[in-house]
Amino acid sequence: MTADLSMIQITLLTLLAAACGIDPYISGLQLSKPAIAGFLAGLLMGDIQTGLVVGSTLQLMVLGVGTFGGASIPDFATGAIIGTALGVVSGKGIQFAIGISVPVGLLMVQLDVFARFCGVYFVHRVDKHIANMEFQKINREAWLSLIPIGLSRAIPVGISLIFGNQVVNAVLKYAPDWLMGGLKLAGAVLPVVGIAILLHYLPVNKFMAFLIVGYLLAAYMKIPMMGIALFGLVCAMVHFNGLTEKQKATPAVAVSASSEGEITDDEL
Amino acid sequence: MMNSSEHKQLTDKDLRRVNLRYMFGGQLGWNYERMMNVAYVHAILPAMSAMYGEDPEVLRDMLQMEMQFYNTSPFLSAIITGIDLSLQNESGTQSKDAVAAIKTGLMGPFAAVGDSLFGAVIPTIFGSLAAYMGIKGNPVGVLLWLLAAVVILGLRYFELPLAYREGKKLVSNVGNLLNNLTDAATLMGVLVIGGLIPTVVKVVVPFKLTIGKKALSIQTDMLDQILPAIVPIALVALAYWLLGRKHLNSTRVIWIFLLGSIVLYSLKLLAVGA
Numbered sequence: 001m002t003a004d005l006s007m008i009q010i011t012l013l014t015l016l017a018a019a020c021g022i023d024p025y026i027s028g029l030q031l032s033k034p035a036i037a038g039f040l041a042g043l044l045m046g047d048i049q050t051g052l053v054v055g056s057t058l059q060l061m062v063l064g065v066g067t068f069g070g071a072s073i074p075d076f077a078t079g080a081i082i083g084t085a086l087g088v089v090s091g092k093g094i095q096f097a098i099g100i101s102v103p104v105g106l107l108m109v110q111l112d113v114f115a116r117f118c119g120v121y122f123v124h125r126v127d128k129h130i131a132n133m134e135f136q137k138i139n140r141e142a143w144l145s146l147i148p149i150g151l152s153r154a155i156p157v158g159i160s161l162i163f164g165n166q167v168v169n170a171v172l173k174y175a176p177d178w179l180m181g182g183l184k185l186a187g188a189v190l191p192v193v194g195i196a197i198l199l200h201y202l203p204v205n206k207f208m209a210f211l212i213v214g215y216l217l218a219a220y221m222k223i224p225m226m227g228i229a230l231f232g233l234v235c236a237m238v239h240f241n242g243l244t245e246k247q248k249a250t251p252a253v254a255v256s257a258s259s260e261g262e263i264t265d266d267e268l
Numbered sequence: 269m270m271n272s273s274e275h276k277q278l279t280d281k282d283l284r285r286v287n288l289r290y291m292f293g294g295q296l297g298w299n300y301e302r303m304m305n306v307a308y309v310h311a312i313l314p315a316m317s318a319m320y321g322e323d324p325e326v327l328r329d330m331l332q333m334e335m336q337f338y339n340t341s342p343f344l345s346a347i348i349t350g351i352d353l354s355l356q357n358e359s360g361t362q363s364k365d366a367v368a369a370i371k372t373g374l375m376g377p378f379a380a381v382g383d384s385l386f387g388a389v390i391p392t393i394f395g396s397l398a399a400y401m402g403i404k405g406n407p408v409g410v411l412l413w414l415l416a417a418v419v420i421l422g423l424r425y426f427e428l429p430l431a432y433r434e435g436k437k438l439v440s441n442v443g444n445l446l447n448n449l450t451d452a453a454t455l456m457g458v459l460v461i462g463g464l465i466p467t468v469v470k471v472v473v474p475f476k477l478t479i480g481k482k483a484l485s486i487q488t489d490m491l492d493q494i495l496p497a498i499v500p501i502a503l504v505a506l507a508y509w510l511l512g513r514k515h516l517n518s519t520r521v522i523w524i525f526l527l528g529s530i531v532l533y534s535l536k537l538l539a540v541g542a
Contacts, residue, residue: 214462
């Protein structure tokens with residue numbers, strides 16, 4: 001099934017990439033997460049299976065890694081869109097799609113930094129409008145600031161899809177087995193980095209016992225992930241009740257301190 | 269306290285407009301210089317115009333104050349907005365310094381709670397489910413995550429009215445609740461990660477040791493007997509250690525693992541497992 005992408009598909013996938021890119025700036029509907037972007041790309045390509053597997057594999061590499069304080073992380077959502085589209089249209093399959101999407105996602109970091117850098121231009125425009133007392137122009141600048149972010153996703157996706165099969169053929173022609181096989185292995189290995197980043201971010205030492213419980217449930221008892229998550233929910237509820245009880249026992253200090261602060265603030 | 273300045277009182281309609289701008293545009297104009305300040309000012313603009321619109325110079329001065337550096341969790345930002353607006357509605361321009369101080373004082377704590385809850389823990393739990401099911405071609409996990417994202421967006425509607433009504437009283441009450449919630453959700457996230465390591469990282473050592481006539485598979489005859497998923501555990505430990513090094517950030521560690529995979533694949537030391 002070596003067909004070219006239709007113009008409509010290219011347009012829709014390009015718009016999808018832009019939408020996934022700007023979603024965190026609008027409502028945070030998680031469209032920028034690779035699993036969701038991959039699923040939506042699969043939907044547009046008429047091959048949900050490929051989109052899901054590609055997106056899910058990439059998702060595991062950036063599990064729970066957010067862009068806190070403006071740090072740029074690999075953009076595997078864009079990677080998933082390009083990988084899914086090229087994987088489906090070339091008929092080369094899921095592993096090939098993952099092999100393409102990993103380097104794409106990594107290279108996208110530089111573009112993300114560049115696009116975010118454009119934000120400085122808009123903040124100075126807003127400063128100027130306020131100084132000139134042209135307040136309604138603030139709205140325009142706020143929304144225009146999405147253009148660089150959207151284009152930083154739409155342009156690479158559009159270009160690589162327009163040249164779809166040429167790109168795939170070039171990759172196949174010049175990428176030897178050690179590279180494609182290595183990328184395939186990397187697709188399986190890289191989730192450990194996502195997990196390790198999370199372990200750095202979360203208070204693992206405090207909850208080490210629960211990390212081990214999760215491992216035991218999966219490795220020895222073979223409980224599916226949904227069951228493990230629900231087991232975690234039960235533990236979380238017990239822990240939450242324990243914390244609330246403990247605070248009820250010693251509330252006096254916290255309340256008096258905060259109400260004091262309130263009075264002084266009211267005087268201002 | 270008396271309403272001493274001559275600004276107009278806010279109406280429910282003004283607040284609703286602010287709320288919609290927060291829910292649909294909460295990080296517009298993000299920039300490296302003052303981060304979320306453009307989105308903040310864009311959101312409160314209808315309320316600010318309603319209060320001070322009659323005197324553009326007052327409005328200008330107040331907006332210039334609001335353009336200060338602002339960075340917090342985009343999922344909890346409206347709590348700060350609500351407190352800000354309730355102060356201004358009460359005291360008008362006299363609250364200028366207090367508003368600036370309160371925004372600066374609250375954005376750190378709310379960033380800490382919001383980033384771990386909405387930036388790390390919830391994406392971990394739903395991302396794990398979505399990926400675990402998605403790898404098998406099952407879209408239920410992804411749909412569940414999208415549904416959760418819509419529900420969370422819906423819940424964010426209540427932050428602003430609540431914070432506006434309660435004002436500064438809210439901080440101590442909500443602060444404790446959010447901290448407990450984050451701690452409990454973190455426990456759940458850690459447990460899910462524990463289950464994730466042996467289920468989704470499918471990497472094995474492929475070579476067999478031949479002693480005389482007997483072929484010994486390193487993976488099934490040795491490693492699996494010690495501990496299931498021992499290779500993934502070792503790799504996670506290695507990545508964890510690398511991330512702790514001074515000159516390595518997450519992107520560099522990903523590159524190291526990417527290149528390492530290519531090398532180890534060529535040497536036939538590691539392979540994708542079943």
